[in-house]
Amino acid sequence: MNTEKDDQGLPAEGRNSLRGRRCLVFLLAVPLLLFLLSVVALVLSLTLLKPRDPTVSVASATLSGISPQVTLFPVLKIELNVTLNIILLIHNRNHFSFRHGPGKSIVLYRGGQVGEAELLPGEIPARKSAEMPCRLMLEVDKVMAEDVASLVRDVLGGEVVVKSRTSIPGRVRLWKVLRRHVVATSECQYTIGVPAMTIQSQDCKYETKF
Structure with a gap:
């Protein structure tokens, strides 16, 4: 599937709307990914990676x-x-x-x-x-x-x-x-x-x- 050609086949208003939705998804996905990584790091630091006294x-x-x-x-x-x-x-x-x-x-x-x-x-x-x-x-x-x-x-x-x-x-x-x-x-x-x-x-x- 050629997304670029499909976008060009759409009216200008449609292309702008599609690009806007993609930007919105990207902006929402990045903070969510960072949040998930932070949760994983926190869990590891409290369990597996937590230093225990010999x-x-x-x-x-x-x-x-x-x-x-x-x-x-x-x-x-x-x-x-x-x-x-x-x-x-x-x-x-x-x-x-x-x-x-x-x-x-x-x-x-x-x-x-x-x-x-x-x-x-x-x-x-x-x-x-x-x-x-x-x-x-x-x-x-x-x-x-x-x-x-x-x-x-x-x-x-x-x-x-x-x-x-x-x-x-x-x-x-x-x-x-x-x-x-x-x-x-x-x-x-x-x-x-x-x-x-x-x-x-x-x-x-x-x-x-x-």
Whole structure:
């Protein structure tokens, strides 16, 4: 069908009317198309494309080493050879990959740092989880001088309470164009039974910071 020839076969008034209707349809179609595209973009941003915070949690925690010992005579001596073995579980809830950089985990006794461990970087695929091992060795020589007496009492009393803090920075990539930087953190308190060398209780809190 040759529209141009058909238009030429019409009277001038008819041609103007036809062109007017076409312009009207075009003017109505463009805003409608833009509106539909905006609705689709809004739905995607609220569902599929909405960034979700990656989370880190403690899957398991065990102890290894030798039970702490205290010698009172002739010289006060504390033997501490304990390693806290933690399996961290990082869950990526996004529809896009989560790449995390080197992380860090520390262990504290009465607020003072007595051990630390570096966590390797990596990448977690969309909607997947990955385990990350972390070995924290408690170093007695890092116990603050004012806390030595408390450590002796705790060991003799059969319970030593320590805390671990873990920080894993990373970013969520959206089609390699948009990036959202996040830091997944966890803080746990462990009660270690002495001399049984068992974790009697565990209390953890998790958070994601921007």
